[in-house]
Amino acid sequence: MKKYLPLLLKIIAAIIMIQTLFFKFTGSQESIDLFTKVAGENEQLMRIGTGVLELIASVLLFVPRKVWLGAGLTVGLMSGAVFSHLTKIGIEHNNDGGVLFMMAIITLLSGSILLFLNKKNIPFFNL
Numbered sequence: 001m002k003k004y005l006p007l008l009l010k011i012i013a014a015i016i017m018i019q020t021l022f023f024k025f026t027g028s029q030e031s032i033d034l035f036t037k038v039a040g041e042n043e044q045l046m047r048i049g050t051g052v053l054e055l056i057a058s059v060l061l062f063v064p065r066k067v068w069l070g071a072g073l074t075v076g077l078m079s080g081a082v083f084s085h086l087t088k089i090g091i092e093h094n095n096d097g098g099v100l101f102m103m104a105i106i107t108l109l110s111g112s113i114l115l116f117l118n119k120k121n122i123p124f125f126n127l
Contacts, residue, residue, distance in 0.1 A: 074111030
C-alpha cells in the first residue's frame with residue numbers, strides 16, 4: 001500500500017483538476033458564474049489563470065523530481081478554492097449538492113499528503 005498510495009493520490013488530484021479544465025477553458029456558464037462570484041469583473045483572468053495553474057500542477061505531480069512542487073501548487077490552489085467556497089461561493093454552487101466543494105477538499109487532502117511524503121525533496125527545506 002505504501003508503494004501505491006502516492007500514485008493513487010497523484011491520480012486522484014490530477015483527475016479532479018484536469019476534469020474541470022474543459023469548463024474553465026471553454027467558458028461554460030457554470031464556470032463563469034462561479035468565478036464571477038469570486039473575482040467580479042476579473043472573472044475571465046482568474047478562471048483561465050486558475051485553469052493554467054491547475055494544468056501545470058497536474059503535470060508536475062508526475063515529474064519525479066518535481067512532485068513536491070506540483071503538490072505545493074495543488075495545496076495552494078485548493079486552499080484558495082476551499083476558502084472561496086467558505087466565504088463567497090457557498091458550500092453548494094448551482095444546486096450541485098456540495099460536489100465542487102468536496103472535490104476541492106479531496107484534492108487539498110491529496111496534495112497535502114503528497115507534499116508531506118515529498119518534503120525531503122523540497123530544496124529550501126533542507127538547508
